[in-house]
Amino acid sequence: MTTFMIQTVKGTRDILPADMPLWLRVEAVAREAFRRYGCSEIRTPIFEKTELFARGVGEATDIVHKEMYTFIDKDSDQTSLTLRPENTASVVRAYIQHKMYNDKAQGEVTKLYYIGQMFRRERPQAGRYRQFYQIGVEVLGHDDPAIEAEVIEMLDWMLKELKITDTTLLINSVGDATSRPAYLEKLRAAAAQQLDKFCDDCKHRYETNALRMFDCKNPNCQALIADLPTITDSLDDASAQHFADFKAHLDARGIAYTVNPRMVRGLDYYTRTAFEIIGGSLGAQNTIVGGGRYDGLSETIGGPPAKGFGFAFGLDRMVLSIPPDEAERLRTASAADVFIVYLGEAAREKSFLIARELRSAGLSVALEFEERKMKKAMAQANKFHARYALIIGDNEIATGMYGLKNMTTGEQESLDLESIKSKLLGG
RNA sequence: GCGGGUAUAGCUCAGUUGGUUAGAGCGCCAGAUUGUGGCUCUGGAGGCCGUCGGUUCGAGACCGACUACUCGCCCCA
Structure with missing residues (x-):
């Protein structure tokens, strides 16, 4: 780069x-x-x-x-x-x-x-x-x-x-629109008495937003703040009741x-x-x-x-x-229902059609455009977190029975396309 | 706006007090007999060591500047 x-x-x-x-x-x-x-x-x-x-x-x-x-x-x-x-x-x-x-x-x-x-x-x-x-x-x-x-x-x-x-x-x-300003005034009055002991940030907060002085991480300020009045002690009756109801x-x-x-x-x-x-x-x-x-x-x-x-x-x-x-669980959740492994040019062409059919049925289908050795293709199926691998070669095209391998259990069976479709849709 | 840290392979990082051809793990590629993944083993590719300048016989290591990233402050989700 x-x-x-x-x-x-x-x-x-x-x-x-x-x-x-x-x-x-x-x-x-x-x-x-x-x-x-x-x-x-x-x-x-x-x-x-x-x-x-x-x-x-x-x-x-x-x-x-x-x-x-x-x-x-x-x-x-x-x-x-x-x-x-x-x-x-x-x-x-x-x-x-x-x-x-x-x-x-x-x-x-x-x-x-x-x-x-x-x-x-x-x-x-x-x-x-x-x-x-x-x-x-x-x-x-x-x-x-x-x-x-x-x-x-x-x-x-x-x-x-x-x-x-x-x-x-x-x-x-x-507090509400009237009790908050009243409290702020009280807070500032209390803080003003020892303002010189606070850190520079707090002095700044005192000017701009005195409430934020409570958030200061400086331990010295925290000690000073402990003596300042809190807003919960200064709430008007209605706000205090509201807060009590909320907690209830x-x-x-x-x-x-x-x-x-x-x-x-x-x-x-x-x-x-x-x-x-x-x-x-x-x-x-x-x-x-x-x-x-x-x-x-x-x-x-x-x-x-x-x-x-x-x-x-x-x-x-x-x-x-x-x-x-x-x-980790979310990342590795199955991305595809089935990964198609094909062998040979005829199987490649057939795979595109089968992929379209399975996708039309609502299934998530992964297949790659470049042919790989079967070993490598299976490794890809694994990498895709595919639930099943569908194996298509010359034999399968000839018989119409395709290999369907469960990638979790490793079990494989030979099924026709309709059976594969219903099995995959059935979960 | 203000402080600190870091910058080496695609990713995560090692790299002795400066000294030959810069390393590991993961990932990638190729193998370990034919059309079967995960585990294991073997081999391989892949780096202008962030950029520019300085010190030195010699710099990935030291110094400076710049840039980027990162953690924190302020503040906020």
Whole structure:
């Protein structure tokens, strides 16, 4: 490989065929969960007006501040456009734009899900990419804590289905539109008294997003933070009740969780319930799922009041979290029902026709265009993880009876084409 | 935006204090009697040692710059 060769842009990557079984598995499990829980798919544009994210996600966030891929359109207005850094703002925008709430009965919720790539210009590291994939759900139209517990129950099922067991559910309440600012003021007042003892990062956080001081990894800061008031102690009555109900719903479902009063989420739109699911095998970027309630987002982007709760999980990180033995199982799952081994030119021509017939019947058929020695062809059948090898030579063509070898047991029998077809279809 | 690490075969990596023709495992190719895979054995192909410059009689090893990748910080999925 020369240095002249054009390669992928930093922070982006190709997902190669060897890994696709894992990606498809996660997507299939997610879609099955969404089917069971009544979520409908929505696809929004990959770029939107910059203003949507600036207002929706929050001007003060790092995402908006320094991580967006923003460019000027070529129209006369020089519209500023941005590759989506997340999808909640877009989904809520679509919900409002198409007035999806109008045909709903009183209290009926709209459950939407999406699968797609997001873009953030961050420094890449383990489990973090500039183009990354998220699968998310937004439940709009109501603020019942039972919704939150049900959504988490759904995630719980998905993780179990993917054999990802090494996870922890962290929950917190970040208060509502009035209690959060009041708390922030209290927090900043408390922190201000010994601000000089904090690290430089925390001093910066104090200015931009004081809640994030709780996340500091500096042990010295952690000691100072322990004395600061937490938001759970400052919740208004309604938010406190909401949080209690949420926990009761989790308990009723037997879902384990850890209340972390210091867990905050980075996006401005979160209110009340916030949660994270962290994994144990991911390195520093260990958040697999992040989500929460965002009851004020709709108004922020110019819509009517609309309650919302949702999550997004990192598909990249979910794939990384699949345990090695499960990943190996997925990779080696039979790719083809049958691999055709042919010997000689006449058999080669016949094989093409038989392959077509088997494929028409719905079978997955592999065969190679270059003739190989039988030994080598059998080795190929093995490499393809084919369930069966179908052997076609001059004798077989003459008699109409073909060799069908079970690649797992090694047993081989001689059958006519119809019998082969029904045997393969029968499993 | 800020730190650390790495760069040798298709892949994962060895390579002594600088010293002949640069190694292993896996993979690939060819064999171990005829039309039967996995296991084993034998042989083979395949490297401008990231790029450029410097030190030296001599550099894959040492130094510098650049580039790429990677891990972490900030932040986040």
